[in-house]
Amino acid sequence: MARAAQDSRVVKLAREFGMKGAGNPVAFVVDRCVRQVTAWVKEFGPSNLEELLETVIAKVGLIIEEVQTDDDLEQIPKRYLQGGEGGFGRVLQAFDDRTFALVLRLRRPRHGCAHVAVIDCRGRKRARRWFSIWHEVAHLLAEPQLSFNFRRTVVPDKDPVEQLMDSIGGELAFYRPMFELILPDGVRPTLGHLEDHRVRQAPSASREAAYGTLIGRAGIPAVFIVAEMDFKASEHRALQTGFLFPQAAPTPELRAVRVVSSDLSRGSGLFIPRNMRVPPTSVISRVFLQETADLADKTWSSRELLSDWSDSKGNRLADVPVMVEAGRSGSRVFALITPA
Numbered sequence: 320m321a322r323a324a325q326d327s328r329v330v331k332l333a334r335e336f337g338m339k340g341a342g343n344p345v346a347f348v349v350d351r352c353v354r355q356v357t358a359w360v361k362e363f364g365p366s367n368l369e370e371l372l373e374t375v376i377a378k379v380g381l382i383i384e385e386v387q388t389d390d391d392l393e394q395i396p397k398r399y400l401q402g403g404e405g406g407f408g409r410v411l412q413a414f415d416d417r418t419f420a421l422v423l424r425l426r427r428p429r430h431g432c433a434h435v436a437v438i439d440c441r442g443r444k445r446a447r448r449w450f451s452i453w454h455e456v457a458h459l460l461a462e463p464q465l466s467f468n469f470r471r472t473v474v475p476d477k478d479p480v481e482q483l484m485d486s487i488g489g490e491l492a493f494y495r496p497m498f499e500l501i502l503p504d505g506v507r508p509t510l511g512h513l514e515d516h517r518v519r520q521a522p523s524a525s526r527e528a529a530y531g532t533l534i535g536r537a538g539i540p541a542v543f544i545v546a547e548m549d550f551k552a553s554e555h556r557a558l559q560t561g562f563l564f565p566q567a568a569p570t571p572e573l574r575a576v577r578v579v580s581s582d583l584s585r586g587s588g589l590f591i592p593r594n595m596r597v598p599p600t601s602v603i604s605r606v607f608l609q610e611t612a613d614l615a616d617k618t619w620s621s622r623e624l625l626s627d628w629s630d631s632k633g634n635r636l637a638d639v640p641v642m643v644e645a646g647r648s649g650s651r652v653f654a655l656i657t658p659a
């Protein structure tokens with residue numbers, strides 16, 4: 320993000336939003352977009368994030384078309400082509416593996432909407448759907464004066480303006496006033512609380528993104544982990560360069576591939592480095608090894624010691640008693656760790 324803050328186009332956008340003097344242009348533009356959305360929230364009173372999205376796309380004049388199947392990808396452009404929108408002739412070809420969304424300008428606006436976003440929700444792109452939509456909304460919020468006929472969103476994209484849109488989209492996708500876990504004093508958060516909040520607010524957001532955001536913002540010590548089979552960092556590098564001795568062929572282990580900690584975690588000794596291997600004795604490992612069939616929505620808890628976690632050199636984490644709750648999500652395990 321440091322690079323985006325120095326980019327001349329990003330600075331120019333911030334100036335157009337009224338930033339004077341020095342300052343972080345990314346933070347400034349994000350804040351301005353959030354303020355705009357807050358004004359609409361006050362005016363229209365959406366009751367959850369799905370309704371907020373409806374409100375915002377209406378205000379920026381965006382039609383969302385979701386591609387769920389290969390057939391959709393043929394039918395959607397056809398519909399617009401028949402309506403005289405020649406630009407849609409490029410849509411079918413434009414969706415390659417890295418392209419998650421397209422935005423097209425309509426020659427003739429429909430119901431006050433001048434742009435159409437075509438969002439690819441097929442296969443692995445499905446998990447990003449919620450962000451993909453908000454990313455396109457961000458373009459229209461941040462660059463309303465910009466008139467583009469055709470634009471592709473590819474992932475990943477290192478372009479500073481695209482990263483700015485990710486920052487705006489990421490903030491709005493989980494608009495803070497509607498997306499904070501508030502529990503009565505002394506109540507330990509559970510994966511069930513996170514899921515209830517997600518379902519109430521943004522059922523189409525991915526569980527991983529929603530849980531991570533809620534824990535990152537939580538006002539209590541807590542760590543959210545996604546565990547899956549993976550190599551350690553040095554093994555990844557070796558595999559990429561092909562520099563491996565046959566006898567040193569690495570085997571993947573169950574690792575914390577994603578770790579999100581609340582601000583208060585460190586102070587309570589709750590710290591788990593990313594990519595650390597999960598102890599075989601942990602409930603996380605046990606859940607991982609169970610058959611998946613009837614495990615959806617079920618979780619298991621156990622009281623453990625953080626010092627059970629060790630790296631390959633034998634270094635151990637702090638000697639802190641914790642409660643670990645774990646549940647299966649496909650080939651991964653989601654876990655919530657709180658002080659015991």
Ligand SMILES: [Zn+2]
Nearest residue numbers: 454472481484
């Ligand atoms: Zn974009």
